[in-house]
Amino acid sequence: MYRYDEFDQAFVKARVAEFTDQVKRRLSGELTEDQFKPLRLMNGVYLQLHAYMLRIAIPYGSLSPRQMRKLAHIARTYDKGYGHFTTRQNLQFHWPKLVDIPRILEELAEVEMHAIQTSGNCIRNVTADHFAGAAADEVADPRPYAEILRQWSSLHPEFSYLPRKFKIAVTGAARDRAAIEVHDIGLHLKKNDRGELGFAVFVGGGLGRTPMVAKKIRDFLPERDLLTYVTAILRVYNLNGRRDNKYKARIKILVHETGTEELKAQVEKEFDELRESELKLPEADIRAIEAYFAPPKLKARPExxxxxxxxxxxxxxxxxxxxxxxxxxxxxxxxxxxxxxxxxxxxxxxxxxxxxxxxxxxxxxxxxxxxxxxxxxxxxxxxxxxxxxxxxxxxxxxIGLATSNAGLITDIIACPGLDYCALANARSIPVAQEISERFASQARQDEIGDLQIKISGCINACGHHHVGHIGILGVEKKGTELYQVTLGGSAREGSTIGEIIGRGFAPDEITDAVETIVDTYLARRENSNESFLDAYRRLGPAPFKEALYGHEAKAA
Amino acid sequence: MKIVAANRLTDGETVWLGAGDRWVDTIDAAHVARDPEDEARIAAAGNLALAANIVIDVTLVDVEIVEGRILPKRLRERIRAGGPSIHPEIGKQARNAALSAA
The missing domain is CATH 3.90.480.20 (Sulfite Reductase Hemoprotein; domain 2)
Structure with missing residues (x-):
């Protein structure tokens, strides 16, 4: 794993001291909430429905046992005995007191952790394949590059006030487990014909209210050019991204409005100017970072x-x-x-x-x-x-963590939803729980096979519903919750955005609707090797619509 | 009918403006404004408390009285008043349950 050097340690300690002072000034009334809010957000402190929330960065999702124990300690000492792991590979505590947060950050710094850039219009925590450095199908470990991006982007003066937040994901395998095509920048680490490492570069993906799949603007970018090229993209975005409308401020809108070819030309032009600058990565530097991620020395265990x-x-x-x-x-x-x-x-x-x-x-x-x-x-x-x-x-x-459901229908992604979140319009977690209980049988789950359900409690799509094979979006309609269903989404290579299947469902109807969709798939699949997603892509929405709403059409 | 909800600055706990413009930590003790004049008054009291750095995120919440108890019209505010619906053992709902059991 990456270990902080002296500079990293001093940097995080200085930041804790700075925020501790800011909290002190807030509590004394020297800072107003309007003044304090952007400062607390820069340190991962949100306000939710019941309390503050602290979002802690877990760079590319990697944790040591020592760090995990610290998170457990914080949950026990300052929160309500649990934490919530998120779709950004981060951890959120939902009940910290503002007065305790400086101490929590101090404790985190002891184990090389912080909450910087987990909020705000900056480059957020860089995410990566969770099997990085271990998967058999990997070309190379993506984490050294994620770490290089982390170091480069931390408090980057030019990119701390972007038009909107910016998310980068990296994978080192052809099988995309990091959802790179629905990130602002997706990097696919691969080798060219000469065996050199580089990246396919995708730009302009994202979910939220305007879901879009990223466009590939480079098939092979040599690894030494990683920071120059990413800087070129960020510069084009920082200059031209819309600041007049929050909902049109992400780079996906710029790519869409500019056109991929034109945007690519702008990026390449900027890149040409930066190419030989100090951002060009020296081979020795890449290998030095890579050394931190050297695979563990695994003993032969042929038994x-x-x-x-x-x-x-x-x-x-x-x-x-x-x-x-x-x-x-x-x-x-x-x-x-x-x-x-x-x-x-x-x-x-x-x-x-x-x-x-x-x-x-x-x-x-x-x-x-x-x-x-x-x-x-x-x-x-x-x-x-x-x-x-x-x-x-x-x-x-x-310890109750042996559920055999990875990739199955009960392995549901769900945002915190209206149970915690100030932005949510509907609850997500109870829907996930009810579906999970309905499909609890291991035999039934195995019979259904790979099926990803993803649930968001509002259009911001933290639960990635657009790319769920079955996506569920909670909305508020006439003061009650309503759940809209999308089908056919995928965040794997060749990502697709799910299609809205029809009218939404009330809380007491949504699990039945999911069951109807699943039963339709089981009845219509060619054989048990045809996954839900493959079957949906072959069949299209018609049989699912018929199964969900056919009786209404007949009654009308 | 409206009440004023907010979160306490120091710990983020949800609180409501109660009698005598004191901040209370259960919705049952919130002061209900039943006419526009009183609504304006409690909204102003909320904003004063915001300016005085006692609370943040001050909002006026539509409520009705159901079986003698204050019930926010929106689910969001009902969850805010109780706690996460998935965790009856934590949040205000747990405290209230403990109180009524005592």
Missing amino acids: GDAVVSKAVKANPGFADWLRRNAHTHRNPDYASVTVSLKGIGEVPGDATDVQMDAIADLAEQYGNDEIRVSHEQNLILPHVARADLPALHAALVE
């Missing part, structure tokens, strides 16, 4: 196959979990494990302080000291010996 096949025979629960929650590692003796934060009927993404401590212990015991947060709101232990999987599974059962 894994025998241990796993014995456990599969002895324990059907383990077999289910292995099938869904273990991902192929580049070392055949190892696997990357998804620790589901989607227990049946639980709040997606929530973990208690006890669970966080336990995960830290397990990461030390079985996981080579690494933990990741996925944008799907699960935790990942990226390097577990297959021979240790039965023991790890047993330990996860003990």
Whole structure:
């Protein structure tokens, strides 16, 4: 993992001291709320319905056990005993007191963490594939580049007041697990014919009220040009992005209004001027950052196959979990494990302080000291010996985190929604919980296969509903909640935005509607290998519309 | 009918303007303005408290009286008054339940 150098440590400490003083001045009345609000947002402090909320950055979703224990400690000491892992690979505490936040930030700084750039119109936490550095299908580890981008973008004076927030995601595998095509900039790390590393560059993706899939403006950008090219994009955006209308201020609108070719020409022109500037990455610097992410020295554990096949025979629960929650590692003796934060009927993404401590212990015991947060709101232990999987599974059962549902219908992404969020129009979590309970049966989930449900409680789309195979958007209509359904979305390579299927559903209808959609898929799929998304792409919306609304048309 | 809701500066706790323009931490104790004049008065009192750095995010909330209790018309404000609907064990709802059990 990346370790802070002297500069990083001093920088974060200085920031804590600065914000501590700002909080003190706010509490004394020296600063008004109007003056203080932009300052607190720069430090991840929001105001929600019941309390303040503190959003803590987890760069590219990577955590050490020590950091996880600190988060558990904060949950226990300053909050209500739990934290919420988000689709931005971050963690939110929903109940901190303003008076405690300086102390919380001080504690975070002790473990090389902070809340800088988790809000505001700046470059936000850079996200990456949660299996980075471990996945068998990876060309190279994307995290060194995410770290280079983090260092470059931290308090970047030119890009601290952009027209709107700016999100960058990086993947190092052809299978996109980082949703790069729905980010402001998506970077796909790959090799060219000569075996050199570089990036396919996507720009202008995003969700929110105007969902758009990013456009590829470069098929291969040499790695040394990463910062010059990204700077060129940011400069074009900073200059031309709309500041007159918040809802049209994201780069996706600029790309759309300018046209991809023209925007690309502007970026290339800017890039030409910057190309040989000090932003050009020296080979030695890239390799130095890469060294921080050197893969752990994994011991040979050839007994894994025998241990796993014995456990599969002895324990059907383990077999289910292995099938869904273990991902192929580049070392055949190892696997990357998804620790589901989607227990049946639980709040997606929530973990208690006890669970966080336990995960830290397990990461030390079985996981080579690494933990990741996925944008799907699960935790990942990226390097577990297959021979240790039965023991790890047993330990996860003990703490209620062994649900075998990674990628299944109950592995639902949901934003906090109206239960917490001041922007929400409807609740998301209770909908997720009810769907989870309806489809609790492991056999039924396995029969349905890969199916992603994503739920947002407002048009800002923190729950990524536009790219859910089944997307659910909560709105407020005549003072009550109403849920609009979209089908066919995907955040994988070749992302698609889901299509609205028809009129929305009341809270007591939405789970039935999901079940109708699922039953229609099961009845119409060619065979059990045809996934929901593939079937939807083949069938189109008609059979689903008919199943959902056909009786209404007939009655009319 | 309206009440004034806000969040306390120091800890963010949801509070309402009660009798004597004191800030109370349960909606049952909120002062209900029943005419435009009183609405204007409580709104002004809320803004004074904002200026005095006692509370933030001051809002006027539409309410009705149902079975003798103050009920906000919008679900948002009802959740704000109780706590997250998914966690009956935390927030004001838990405190209120403990009080009524006592």
